[in-house]
Amino acid sequence: MDYQNRAGSKFGGGGVASQSATNADRRERLRKLALETIDLDKDPYFFKNHVGSFECRLCLTVHQNDGSYLAHTQGRKHQTNLARRAAREQKEGKGNDTAIPGLLAGVQPKRNVVKIGRPGYRITKIRDPGTRQNGLLFQFQYPEITPGTVPKYRLMSTYEQHVEEPDSKYQYFVVAGEPYETVCVKLQAREVDRREGKLWSWFDEDSKEYWVQILFKTDRDERYSAVPGLAPGQK
Ligand SMILES: [Zn+2]
Known part of the structure; x- marks a missing residue:
C-alpha cells in the first residue's frame, strides 16, 4: 500500500497516482461507514491523546486515525481482551x-x-x-x-x-x-x-x-x- 503512495508522489505517474487515490477513497468510505455504525463516544476504551492519535485503553495500542482504531476493535486482540476483562469482572461479581x-x-x-x-x-x-x-x-x-x-x-x-x-x-x-x-x-x-x-x-x-x-x-x-x-x- 505505502509504496504505491510513495511512487505516485515521486513520479507523478498518472496510473499509479490514480490507483492510490482509489485506495484512499475506499479507505475513507470504509472509515465513514464504520463511524456511522459505531459511536466512539460510547466506547469506554477509545481515547484521543495529546498528539492527536488514538489509543485503545484496553489493549494499550496506538492508532493513527479513528478508522484504524475501529478496525482494531473488530480484530482478535481487542475482542480477546474484551472477553478476558468480561470474564474477570464476572468473577469479581460485576x-x-x-x-x-x-x-x-x-x-x-x-x-x-x-x-x-x-x-x-x-x-x-x-x-x-x-x-x-x-x-x-x-x-x-x-x-x-x-x-x-x-x-x-x-x-x-x-x-x-x-x-x-x-x-x-x-x-x-x-x-x-x-x-x-x-x-x-x-x-x-x-x-x-x-x-x-x-x-x-x-x-x-x-x-x-x-x-x-x-x-x-x-x-x-x-x-x-x-x-x-x-x-x-x-x-
Ligand atoms: Zn483494543
Whole structure:
C-alpha cells in the first residue's frame, strides 16, 4: 500500500497516482461507514491523546486515525481482551443482567470414537460496551483433543435437537471436539448477531482452550431485521 503512495508522489505517474487515490477513497468510505455504525463516544476504551492519535485503553495500542482504531476493535486482540476483562469482572461479581443459560446436557455420542468425558467449561455473561448488546462468552478446555483437531460449534434450533421435547423458547449451542463428548448449552431463543466481530470462535493451540463469543441482537435490531431489504446494522 505505502509504496504505491510513495511512487505516485515521486513520479507523478498518472496510473499509479490514480490507483492510490482509489485506495484512499475506499479507505475513507470504509472509515465513514464504520463511524456511522459505531459511536466512539460510547466506547469506554477509545481515547484521543495529546498528539492527536488514538489509543485503545484496553489493549494499550496506538492508532493513527479513528478508522484504524475501529478496525482494531473488530480484530482478535481487542475482542480477546474484551472477553478476558468480561470474564474477570464476572468473577469479581460485576456481571450484567443477561438471563443465565440453562442446563449443560450431554448429547448422545457417536459410537465410533472412544469418548473421554466432557470438556471443562466456563460461561461468562458479557456486554458489548459500544452497542450494549448482551451476550455470552464460552471457554471450553480441550487439553487432550486429538492432535490437529479444532473444536467446532453450532447453533441449533429446538426442532433440530432430539434430546428434549421441542420448546420454541430455547435454542441450543453445541460444541464438539473429539475425543471429548459433544456438549450442549441451552439458551434463550434470542436472535444471534452473526456479523463478523460479533460472533466469533478461536481455538488457542497453546492452552487448548476454545473460545466462542455470542452477542444477541438488541430488541431494536431484531425489529429492523424483520423489515425486507434492510440489513441489520444499516441505517
Ligand atoms: Zn483494543
